[in-house]
Amino acid sequence: MTKGANRRATINDVARAAQVSRQTVSNVVNRPDRVAPDTRARVEAEIERLAYRPSSAAKSLREQRAGAVGLELNTLGHGRRGDIIYSFTVELSIGARGHDCHIVTFGSDSDRPSITGYEAMVRARLVDAFVLADTHHDDPRPAWLDKAGIPYATFGRVWDAPDFTGWADVDGAAGTSAAVDHLVAEGYSRVGFLGWPEGSATGDDRRRGWREACERHGIYRESLQASTIQELHPAEEAAAPLIEAVGTGGAIVCVSDVIALAVQQVLLQSGRRPGIDLGITGFDGSPLAEMNDISSVEQPLDQIADELLSQISDRLAGQPLPEQGTLLTPTFVPRASSRRGVEHA
Amino acid sequence: MTKGANRRATINDVARAAQVSRQTVSNVVNRPDRVAPDTRARVEAEIERLAYRPSSAAKSLREQRAGAVGLELNTLGHGRRGDIIYSFTVELSIGARGHDCHIVTFGSDSDRPSITGYEAMVRARLVDAFVLADTHHDDPRPAWLDKAGIPYATFGRVWDAPDFTGWADVDGAAGTSAAVDHLVAEGYSRVGFLGWPEGSATGDDRRRGWREACERHGIYRESLQASTIQELHPAEEAAAPLIEAVGTGGAIVCVSDVIALAVQQVLLQSGRRPGIDLGITGFDGSPLAEMNDISSVEQPLDQIADELLSQISDRLAGQPLPEQGTLLTPTFVPRASSRRGVEHA
DNA sequence: CTGTTAGCGCTTTCAT
DNA sequence: ATGAAAGCGCTAACAG
Numbered sequence: 001m002t003k004g005a006n007r008r009a010t011i012n013d014v015a016r017a018a019q020v021s022r023q024t025v026s027n028v029v030n031r032p033d034r035v036a037p038d039t040r041a042r043v044e045a046e047i048e049r050l051a052y053r054p055s056s057a058a059k060s061l062r063e064q065r066a067g068a069v070g071l072e073l074n075t076l077g078h079g080r081r082g083d084i085i086y087s088f089t090v091e092l093s094i095g096a097r098g099h100d101c102h103i104v105t106f107g108s109d110s111d112r113p114s115i116t117g118y119e120a121m122v123r124a125r126l127v128d129a130f131v132l133a134d135t136h137h138d139d140p141r142p143a144w145l146d147k148a149g150i151p152y153a154t155f156g157r158v159w160d161a162p163d164f165t166g167w168a169d170v171d172g173a174a175g176t177s178a179a180v181d182h183l184v185a186e187g188y189s190r191v192g193f194l195g196w197p198e199g200s201a202t203g204d205d206r207r208r209g210w211r212e213a214c215e216r217h218g219i220y221r222e223s224l225q226a227s228t229i230q231e232l233h234p235a236e237e238a239a240a241p242l243i244e245a246v247g248t249g250g251a252i253v254c255v256s257d258v259i260a261l262a263v264q265q266v267l268l269q270s271g272r273r274p275g276i277d278l279g280i281t282g283f284d285g286s287p288l289a290e291m292n293d294i295s296s297v298e299q300p301l302d303q304i305a306d307e308l309l310s311q312i313s314d315r316l317a318g319q320p321l322p323e324q325g326t327l328l329t330p331t332f333v334p335r336a337s338s339r340r341g342v343e344h345a
Numbered sequence: 346m347t348k349g350a351n352r353r354a355t356i357n358d359v360a361r362a363a364q365v366s367r368q369t370v371s372n373v374v375n376r377p378d379r380v381a382p383d384t385r386a387r388v389e390a391e392i393e394r395l396a397y398r399p400s401s402a403a404k405s406l407r408e409q410r411a412g413a414v415g416l417e418l419n420t421l422g423h424g425r426r427g428d429i430i431y432s433f434t435v436e437l438s439i440g441a442r443g444h445d446c447h448i449v450t451f452g453s454d455s456d457r458p459s460i461t462g463y464e465a466m467v468r469a470r471l472v473d474a475f476v477l478a479d480t481h482h483d484d485p486r487p488a489w490l491d492k493a494g495i496p497y498a499t500f501g502r503v504w505d506a507p508d509f510t511g512w513a514d515v516d517g518a519a520g521t522s523a524a525v526d527h528l529v530a531e532g533y534s535r536v537g538f539l540g541w542p543e544g545s546a547t548g549d550d551r552r553r554g555w556r557e558a559c560e561r562h563g564i565y566r567e568s569l570q571a572s573t574i575q576e577l578h579p580a581e582e583a584a585a586p587l588i589e590a591v592g593t594g595g596a597i598v599c600v601s602d603v604i605a606l607a608v609q610q611v612l613l614q615s616g617r618r619p620g621i622d623l624g625i626t627g628f629d630g631s632p633l634a635e636m637n638d639i640s641s642v643e644q645p646l647d648q649i650a651d652e653l654l655s656q657i658s659d660r661l662a663g664q665p666l667p668e669q670g671t672l673l674t675p676t677f678v679p680r681a682s683s684r685r686g687v688e689h690a
Numbered sequence: 691c692t693g694t695t696a697g698c699g700c701t702t703t704c705a706t
Numbered sequence: 707a708t709g710a711a712a713g714c715g716c717t718a719a720c721a722g
Contacts, residue, residue: 053468057405058715123398403699
């Protein structure tokens with residue numbers, strides 16, 4: 001194995017082959033309208049024949065921009081966020097091509113939020129902007145990026161900066177509302193909610209959707225709700241009394257798939273059947289839900305990724321922040337856990 | 346917001362500040378031994394003060410290499426491989442820094458294996474090499490990369506090319522063997538195995554580890570095994586008879602966490618308790634197992650990532666393929682599903 | 691509409 | 707041990 005592949009074609013090779021100057025080739029690629037049709041056709045044919053693609057390094061150097069977006073990955077948030085992060089990373093990677101950029105991932109092994117990874121990426125000019133996938137309370141990153149003048153867009157609102165509008169998120173209330181509609185249509189009588197403690201924008205939105213839909217259907221009962229943190233065992237403990245409260249023939253809308261799994265586990269352990277004895281719905285559309293046959297509210301991760309990349313493009317082009325953040329509508333996906341007649345496999 | 350941050354320092358800025366030519370700065374960074382100690386100290390101080398880092402674009406252009414490794418991500422394999430891919434991606438991203446490179450992810454939305462994404466990355470000279478995380482039967486990628494002369498390293502052996510040695514993998518037999526040792530020590534009497542159909546190197550290794558350990562303990566019974574594909578429902582059907590075959594007080598070693606979850610689900614649905622009535626162990630160390638309190642064989646993903654990046658460095662430096670692939674030893678992590686006395690939470 | 695010139699930041703000769 | 711020169715591939719600005 002020598003070094004790399006058989007030398008790939010450069011802009012000069014194309015220019016020579018097409019009998020034009022290399023600037024003309026550049027124009028054909030970047031400003032096609034400025035080139036005469038027949039010349040353009042000839043050049044395009046040579047580009048095709050030689051499989052020419054501009055060198056990203058040369059382009060970056062010349063344009064003083066990396067053409068890349070950074071994404072921090074860490075092991076911590078994994079199970080917590082219901083495995084959504086991976087799918088989001090995939091969608092971002094797919095979407096990047098359409099935005100004429102690519103995704104560079106980096107990771108920190110420290111378990112505390114830190115900006116060192118971001119600094120390293122910026123210093124090496126490896127990326128022009130960042131996508132933040134999980135901002136949290138006291139997150140130092142937004143302020144640091146603002147100060148450094150580096151564009152970013154966030155999946156979900158920024159906790160400490162309610163006025164920041166560079167985000168895209170799922171319409172949580174629409175999701176839980178759709179879940180309630182489905183449960184009512186299926187004939188479940190009482191519909192409870194197992195959520196996170198009040199105070200998170202995401203969790204509160206999802207609770208609100210449940211409440212409003214229940215009110216709309218005239219079945220809202222304030223007592224049919226409980227809170228727990230995003231972990232299986234605490235959720236199981238919170239689930240038990242709520243299951244009894246809604247009773248057989250009732251249903252529980254859960255704020256996340258992890259919590260829905262907890263409800264289902266408790267139910268199974270007491271010999272009752274999901275769907276038939278108790279309706280359960282989750283939220284996130286994670287593989288966890290699919291694997292356990294739990295109905296879930298699926299997030300449009302492809303749209304979120306695309307929106308965030310668009311926002312980054314705009315900011316890189318010098319445009320100001322949008323008027324407001326973008327809320328995207330999720331899709332309710334029914335599975336066995338919320339079908340009364342269907343045996344849970 | 347103007348364009349990017351306040352212009353970052355270049356090698357010229359450092360040279361001027363340190364009163365040397367810019368080549369000297371370059372030498373300080375790349376060939377420290379060629380510079381007089383006092384000059385070096387002065388330059389290093391300025392580098393620190395100005396937070397100078399070489400521009401990766403300029404370096405790439407000059408050195409004719411991207412300094413990046415490509416990793417294809419797709420949504421397909423997600424649940425299937427027990428969510429390991431995400432953790433692997435994280436470890437690769439973390440490890441990259443130590444190998445003086447970074448990871449560029451790309452995705453294809455097509456559901457068939459294809460090389461178009463790889464071609465695009467290579468053409469744009471965005472990466473020098475690739476990590477392949479999941480080669481499968483009839484995978485077109487290794488042959489294409491070989492032909493194009495692009496280095497790659499694979500997580501797991503290459504199905505169609507048993508002689509290819511540029512891989513790193515987990516020692517599956519050592520993992521299941523450790524699981525059996527643990528189960529025997531815990532006092533489970535009969536130990537069965539629920540695996541994948543014969544024919545995959547990975548699955549067969551894990552089965553072999555179970556068999557050899559059972560033989561070592563004098564408890565091998567050929568009938569206590571069954572096969573299923575890597576999906577929850579088929580696995581549940583295969584699990585039921587095997588659970589009866591090993592009986593109460595027995596245990597089942599599973600070829601993966603997904604399959605272990607299936608066994609646990611069937612057990613719970615029949616009112617029995619994991620660990621107490623039946624021991625269960627999985628394989629992969631996925632969040633799925635952790636979340637469901639299932640004992641698992643954890644893969645040393647950080648070591649695998651590091652090994653693969655080392656191999657890629659070597660090949661980029663012109664060194665030949667290693668004599669043989671690298672097998673890394675996994676760690677058995679006991680949880681409630683394989684403790685006889687402990688109540689499953 | 692096309693060609694020429696210059697230079698992005700860096701490293702590798704080669705000469706001092 | 708240090709400095710000067712050249713050039714990686716590309717595109718913005720200008721001249722023709």
